[in-house]
Amino acid sequence: MRFALFLPLLLVSAAAFAGAGCGEREATPLPFQQKKKGANASTEAAKLADLDLADMKNNFGTLPAKYEAKSGETDTNPITTEKVALGRMLYYDTRLSKNQDLSCNSCHLLDKFGVDGTKVSKGHRGQLGGRNAPTVYNAGGYVAQFWDGRAGTLEDQAKGPILNPVEMAMKDEASVVAVLETIPGYEDAFKKAFPDDKEPISYDNLAKAIGAFERQLVTPSRFDKYMAGDKTALTDQERAGLTKFVQNGCTSCHSGSSLGGSSFQKLGLIKAYPNQKDLGRYDVTKKDEDKMVFRVPTLRNVAQTGPWFHDGAFDRLETAVQAMAYHQLGKELPDADVADIVAFLKSLTGEIPLEYIKKPELPANGEKTPGPDPT
Numbered sequence: 001m002r003f004a005l006f007l008p009l010l011l012v013s014a015a016a017f018a019g020a021g022c023g024e025r026e027a028t029p030l031p032f033q034q035k036k037k038g039a040n041a042s043t044e045a046a047k048l049a050d051l052d053l054a055d056m057k058n059n060f061g062t063l064p065a066k067y068e069a070k071s072g073e074t075d076t077n078p079i080t081t082e083k084v085a086l087g088r089m090l091y092y093d094t095r096l097s098k099n100q101d102l103s104c105n106s107c108h109l110l111d112k113f114g115v116d117g118t119k120v121s122k123g124h125r126g127q128l129g130g131r132n133a134p135t136v137y138n139a140g141g142y143v144a145q146f147w148d149g150r151a152g153t154l155e156d157q158a159k160g161p162i163l164n165p166v167e168m169a170m171k172d173e174a175s176v177v178a179v180l181e182t183i184p185g186y187e188d189a190f191k192k193a194f195p196d197d198k199e200p201i202s203y204d205n206l207a208k209a210i211g212a213f214e215r216q217l218v219t220p221s222r223f224d225k226y227m228a229g230d231k232t233a234l235t236d237q238e239r240a241g242l243t244k245f246v247q248n249g250c251t252s253c254h255s256g257s258s259l260g261g262s263s264f265q266k267l268g269l270i271k272a273y274p275n276q277k278d279l280g281r282y283d284v285t286k287k288d289e290d291k292m293v294f295r296v297p298t299l300r301n302v303a304q305t306g307p308w309f310h311d312g313a314f315d316r317l318e319t320a321v322q323a324m325a326y327h328q329l330g331k332e333l334p335d336a337d338v339a340d341i342v343a344f345l346k347s348l349t350g351e352i353p354l355e356y357i358k359k360p361e362l363p364a365n366g367e368k369t370p371g372p373d374p375t
Contacts, residue, residue, distance in 0.1 A: 067140025087213030097168035110357040119312030124169035132312040142261035155211035173203035185363020219350025241344025270330035
């Protein structure tokens with residue numbers, strides 16, 4: 001059966017796995033939560049025909065080695081060795097936070113698939129964030145950043161948490177630049193990364209450096225080997241799960257090389273999502289049609305990035321899959337189908353680039369570098 005035959009089914013799916021933290025689940029279990037848990041793998045796994053590989057490639061594409069920053073034909077942030085080296089240092093540097101105890105890596109741990117494993121993250125003075133921290137791996141292919149899409153690029157996103165009073169809590173851009181200018185080692189690093197700039201140390205260049213580093217946070221998996229033609233890369237059950245993933249319409253949202261991130265969708269398309277406290281993209285656009293709309297997240301490494309959804313409501317991947325079928329499709333999937341789909345999702349767990357993410361030696365403080373401010 002060719003993939004194209006599934007397209008009518010794909011149009012009815014939406015918002016899957018939008019993850020980020022306010023609100024609690026309903027006390028009364030939804031229908032899919034009342035079902036018997038712990039189903040066995042499908043007995044039909046080995047009997048299902050593989051989907052047409054050419055059609056799948058049209059839908060998923062090929063995972064790139066890096067995500068270039070493009071605006072049409074223009075490269076808006078060329079990736080260079082010097083820029084990546086600077087971005088790596090800045091990603092790990094806690095001196096970009098008010099109390100000098102938080103970095104980008106505090107909430108997006110690179111050795112933990114880019115997340116911190118909590119429902120919501122802790123920021124300055126232990127304040128809790130409003131949404132679940134999404135993974136930074138493979139995020140370069142997104143249509144926009146943050147669950148509500150308020151930042152257009154990785155570079156735009158990098159500017160936000162540093163100045164957010166709940167997160168890293170720096171006063172303003174000038175304060176961040178002032179700190180960097182007191183650290184002798186950064187003067188040289190910024191000059192190497194931005195040799196044509198009269199004032200290399202700037203907030204824009206900080207964001208460009210972090211963005212360049214993050215654009216190479218790519219995690220190929222066994223699924224990519226399968227897409228390249230290696231039929232042995234996936235087990236029978238994983239291939240069955242891929243078939244059911246497609247047949248149930250999941251690819252209408254989770255497509256492209258990141259298996260998500262390329263669109264905004266309403267969470268609760270068919271059955272209303274119980275947590276209505278966070279209205280998603282509506283908070284950015286103030287348009288009624290954007291209520292409960294979120295940017296679709298990637299499914300790459302999804303088995304490692306729970307708890308799931310924008311409010312971190314689900315801590316079992318099986319329940320998250322059931323919730324998507326219920327809220328987006330109005331379906332209650334058989335336990336065997338859920339088990340197969342989860343098996344496929346686990347095949348999307350990729351390889352963390354351990355050498356690339358290795359914490360660098362950070363430049364030492366200068367005489368005028370300020371100390372932590374816990375207030």
